[in-house]
Amino acid sequence: MLDTKLHIQIATDVANVSTHTLLLEINESNIFEKLEKFQISVPEKILEKIQNAREKEDFFIFYPENENIFQVVIFFSSNEKRLEKRTEIFRKLSKNVTYIPDDFVEEAYEAFVLTMYDFSQYKSKKDNFDKIFFVEDVSNLSKLESKNPLYEAIYTARNLVNLPPNDFYPETFVEMISSRKWNHFEVQVFGNTELRELGCNLIRAVGQGSARDNFMVILKPKKEISGEKFGIIGKGVTFDAGGIQIKPDKYMLDMKCDMAGAAGVLGVAIYLDSLLELPVNVVFGLGIVENMTGSAAFKPLDIYTAYNGKTVEIHHTDAEGRLVLADVMTYVEKNFQVNHLITMATLTGACIYALGNDISGIMGDDEKLISTFLDNTSPYETVWRLPLTPKMLKAVESETADLQNLSESEKAGSSMGAAFLTHFKGDAQLTHLDIAGPAYRTKTFGYMPVGGTGWGVKKISEVLLSL
Secondary structure (H helix, E strand, C coil): CCCCCCCCEEECCHHHCCEEEEEEEECCCCHHHHHHHCCCCCCHHHHHHHHHHHHCCCEEEECCCCCCEEEEEEEECCCCCHHHHHHHHHCCCCCCEEEECCCCHHHHHHHHHHHCCCCCCCCCCCCCCCEEEECCCHHHHHHHHHCHHHHHHHHHHHHHHHCCCCCCCHHHHHHHHHCCCCCCEEEEEECHHHHHHHCCHHHHHHHCCCCCCCEEEEEEECCCCCCCEEEEEEEEEEEECCCCCCCCHHHHCCHHHHHHHHHHHHHHHHHHHHCCCCCCEEEEEEEEEEECCCCCCCCCCCEEECCCCCEEECCCCCCCHHHHHHHHHHHHHHHHCCCEEEEEECCCHHHHHHHCCCCEEEEECCHHHHHHHHHCCCCCCCEEECCCCHHHHHHCECCCCCEECCCCCCCCHHHHHHHHHHCCCCCCEEEEEECCCCCEECCCECCECCEECCCCHHHHHHHHHHC
């Protein structure tokens, strides 16, 4: 279904460079030595202009007398601004390009790969062009190539979020996972019949209004691994109309992204699966449904029994993500005895109002793990801690059932979502990531594109590998 290859070439041979644009980055190097290396002579009359551009940390374009290179774009970057400068320049490119970084080569490669992402599967005319990353020191080659599986996993997560909901719905999502050849994980798929037998009635409630099936997908290690065990859970609502408490039309236009949590979690699984050995004891769980408005849709004041036996009164059908996560969380905690649960979801619009479009909220009681997330410096994947108090945990209790899926008494919508989830963590410690803001963008942000960003694939992977 998806082409998740990077389509970035790595070159090492100066003699074979033939391109429309030679993009030359200068930080500390002697610019003229670099140009000479690529057999580019600089006309005397523009030497001063290049020097002026360097002093201003600007970019400069000239057209060399070289039959293999149409134009040379020189840009100057200081250490403090190099990532922003790189992504800004990369976005201006639209024809065959060979990029030569000055230093911080691994960082440059990451920025180049993640900025040059393009989702054009549904374009009748595709504007493809060669993207070549030139490596001057071949000793860096293996380091760069070793990162490709991570970037391919990020591309996969981005692509899944960007697919239209008429092509990407619960059945196709599950088929994509099941048909993949997994090295370290065994895939278990629970459809609507199995979910009913298990008692996962919260997932089923959310999907009742859709003609599509409901699923829980588990990826468990094929071999037993020692150490602390992690359960990573993703919300996979492939389209969220809000249920019968339907969303206003303008808020529905990005709701194909409501499975970004599951896409990101799957991206982490795909990356870890690419490694020679599974480095951490981890189980992945995805709840995959559509939240629609059909005649069988769940209603306010309905009461359902969750997998862990707790009863939940529905107070809003558009607070569905926490219901999907809750059953998967309790299934993974009970059946795999995980020590740590990480949930990732586009859970609340309130998180955007609290933190904006660039920052994810993080909540929970797993203090050490949360600190690790806060300390991680993955670019454009900032998290900010939001409160989770005993009063909030109490506020999601219902007068009629054990719990209610929405309570406005505390107003703090993101924290209240996490408060509800806390009742389903069992004996595990919880880290909850609300990625409603940065999971899907209408404007670029650094190397994060318009559309699905793949938020969390890199950050969660780095956190797990650091433990």
